[in-house]
Amino acid sequence: MKSRMLFISGLLLVLLGSLLAWNANTDGGTIEIKDVRFMGTNGTQMSALLYIPPNATAETPAPAILAIHGYINSRETQAGYAIEFARRGYVVLALDQTGHGYSDPPAFGNGFGGPDGLAYLRTLDIVDTDNIGLEGHSMGGWASVIAAGVYPDDYKAIMLQGSSTGTFGAPDGTAEFPRNLGVVFSTWDEFSELMWNSPTGTGVTETEKLQTAFGTDEEVVVGQMYGSIEDGTARQLYQPTTTHPGDHLNSEAIGDAVEWMSMTLEGGNGLDPSNQIWQMNEIGRLIALVGMVLAMLGFGRMLLSTPYFIDLVRPIPAAKTMTGPAKWVGYLLTIFIPIVTYFWLQNLPTQLGMSASAFFPQNITTGIMFWAVGNGIISLILFLLWHFTSNRSSNATIENYALGGGISVIFKSFVLALSIFAFGYFLLVLAGMIFTVDFRFWVVAIKQMSGLQFRIFLQYLPFFTFFFLVLGLALHGQLRPTRSDGSPVGLGYEMLAYVGLLVLGFFVLLAVQYIPLMTGSPLPFGESLLTVVAFQFIPLLTIVGAFMAWFFRKTGTLYTGAFLSAMFITWVIVAGQATHFAF
Structure with missing residues (x-):
């Protein structure tokens, strides 16, 4: 009898948990989520989850964001970001990098899949191709920077989460490239040396690499806007108190990404960045x-x-x-x-x-x-x-x-x-x-x-x-x-x-x-x-x-x-x- 009750309790928890997750993922059933496959470079089959808000139609294309996870993760890892972007009226393509999830191997191939993801996103008739943002965590940030380098005129803004320019094949950052660059780099990020040549997360503000990307020769000030959104040279550094993987479970980090996209892309619904439901x-x-x-x-x-x-x-x-x-x-x-x-x-x-x-x-x-x-x-x-x-x-x-x-x-x-x-x-x-x-x-x-x-x-x-x-x-x-x-x-x-x-x-x-x-x-x-x-x-x-x-x-x-x-x-x-x- 106890085993039967354990069995039934487990089934009920599966049902309850799945319903809670579905409700958050779809914002109460208003957002459609599609499991999509498409062909990338050299016949590589790519996998992604496509989040479609109700305002995105062929008649009224919506701004869009390509969201890319980091190494040894998958498309679902970016769910916190995808949910909050979609709630604000953005079409979101949460991509499986090459060799990850259901995208064909090998890992690291074809610019980690970033260019193929951006190219596919631009083919959707529900997307306003003049308002596309790139968001990537860790290695997904490199995929985003590579996509920006391959298609320099096909995106409007980029947000790097625990990531960097000029690493592992990603082009170097300058005062002009990539366009409208936001950086979330947490104070306890374990990869500060790899990403920005700093022994600690808080020390990235003093590195030549970040300063070059921000177009300054002085210490980068957290929260200060550098450059101009209109000119595509805007830069801003955010530093939440968390770790590298903690960026996925941090309301401040997710809110920073939402804020950056709302400032640099047109067409969102203006929902406050602090209004978040991804936790469910x-x-x-x-x-x-x-x-x-x-x-x-x-x-x-x-x-x-x-x-x-x-x-x-x-x-x-x-x-x-x-x-x-x-x-x-x-x-x-x-x-x-x-x-x-x-x-x-x-x-x-x-x-x-x-x-x-x-x-x-x-x-x-x-x-x-x-x-x-x-x-x-x-x-x-x-x-x-x-x-x-x-x-x-x-x-x-x-x-x-x-x-x-x-x-x-x-x-x-x-x-x-x-x-x-x-x-x-x-x-x-x-x-x-x-x-x-x-x-x-x-x-x-x-x-x-x-x-x-x-x-x-x-x-x-x-x-x-x-x-x-x-x-x-x-x-x-x-x-x-x-x-x-x-x-x-x-x-x-x-x-x-x-x-x-x-x-x-x-x-x-x-x-x-x-x-x-x-x-x-x-x-x-x-x-x-x-x-x-x-x-x-x-x-x-x-x-x-x-x-x-x-x-x-x-x-x-x-x-x-x-x-x-x-x-x-x-x-x-x-x-x-x-x-x-x-x-």
């Missing part, structure tokens, strides 16, 4: 994401009561885990080894000279895979050393280590995990069909996979499966929390214990990096990109901890939780990463 989109998608996880847990438990899976329900094996001080050593190693190896193992493919290939086509995914496999090997070695040096004498068996049942149990556990995974995927597909939403919060995105991404998913899945099988062995066989008499603790306590072991180290890593950054210093270890990626490990490993504890307690083995975690995490990573190999 983020909250709604988060609710739907939580609902999906809960529904998957409930669905899995219900399947275990069916005739085919009922023999997977086994007693919880007696704990033959670490005890005393050794257990605390095990806890500390579990918490800190993953973060000690975090940068090294993820950078190892580059250090070994590996480049994107047909088998390992996503650079960031390959780095995470190296981290996962490396930590799996370390954990397995430590587990075997512990077993053979101190635990074999306790007569521990494979059942005590949650490995019992034989081939039949392993196979059925895989089928069970696959069924739960398919159910969660079905919920996402259904929400996308009905509400045009995915499940996400901020940069943690649960997206449908394209056909190519599904192939890539299958290629990476065995490596992540190895990691999660070893992780299950360590959690259940070595570190499982028990009462003083050796009996099992409550399920909720076990979930919290596993989640703590998996995510606490990443909280420490982020604290070590961000406390200095937020007090005026650069990131101590550098590694801006991988530091931002680390944020995603916390919610994703929280879900893993829940899967691992729940299905161990329901089946007495590690297999279902490990297989499901591997499928889920590989799905999320592959669908959300850039594909660098040109298939």
Whole structure:
């Protein structure tokens, strides 16, 4: 009964969250959103979401904005900006960069897709081609600057969010180029050195690069207008107090972009920049994401009561885990080894000279895979050393280590995990069909996979499966929390214990990096990109901890939780990463 209620509650949360997100995305149903595909340079298929406000028709064309996300994000990441632009009467094309989302690879190709996005936007009869703005976050800013360079007469204004001119192929900024340049560069932006040659976000005002783009040889004054909108030489710097990825969740940053476009484009409805509803989109998608996880847990438990899976329900094996001080050593190693190896193992493919290939086509995914496999090997070695040096004498068996049942149990556990995974995927597909939403919060995105991404998913899945099988062995066989008499603790306590072991180290890593950054210093270890990626490990490993504890307690083995975690995490990573190999 409890599992059925969990299942129903999860479904209701998915419905509620999707409705909230849809309502914000469409401004109460007044804005139409289309999932569009078009051909770009060299036959590259491009993907985008097209936001159409009610005032935009062929008879009354409206101003338009090309909104482009940053590296290892997708078109939905720009939803906060797209929603607020569209509410003010602008047609918005939220583009998937090349190699991202559903746009064809390779990543970085064709000016990141920026020129193709601008060219497509200008073909729409609902667009006033004399009033087009470009808005891009991070690498999307470079795509916007490249688009401005390729089509210098086809846009009127540009807003760079956490981005710059003159970086990674984007043309250098001058007092005249790009036209009507607005810059949002946050005080805690992790990429200040890359973007503007400044060790800190607040220091960009003193850099020669920004001053050249603003046509001055003095420190740039935040909030001051430079140049002239009429002449196309206007420049203005905004500095909200947030981080680089925080630009997506910051009302000030989004309001700054809205303000700049309202000043430099004609035809908007004049809605105040502070009037914002995008937050409901983020909250709604988060609710739907939580609902999906809960529904998957409930669905899995219900399947275990069916005739085919009922023999997977086994007693919880007696704990033959670490005890005393050794257990605390095990806890500390579990918490800190993953973060000690975090940068090294993820950078190892580059250090070994590996480049994107047909088998390992996503650079960031390959780095995470190296981290996962490396930590799996370390954990397995430590587990075997512990077993053979101190635990074999306790007569521990494979059942005590949650490995019992034989081939039949392993196979059925895989089928069970696959069924739960398919159910969660079905919920996402259904929400996308009905509400045009995915499940996400901020940069943690649960997206449908394209056909190519599904192939890539299958290629990476065995490596992540190895990691999660070893992780299950360590959690259940070595570190499982028990009462003083050796009996099992409550399920909720076990979930919290596993989640703590998996995510606490990443909280420490982020604290070590961000406390200095937020007090005026650069990131101590550098590694801006991988530091931002680390944020995603916390919610994703929280879900893993829940899967691992729940299905161990329901089946007495590690297999279902490990297989499901591997499928889920590989799905999320592959669908959300850039594909660098040109298939």
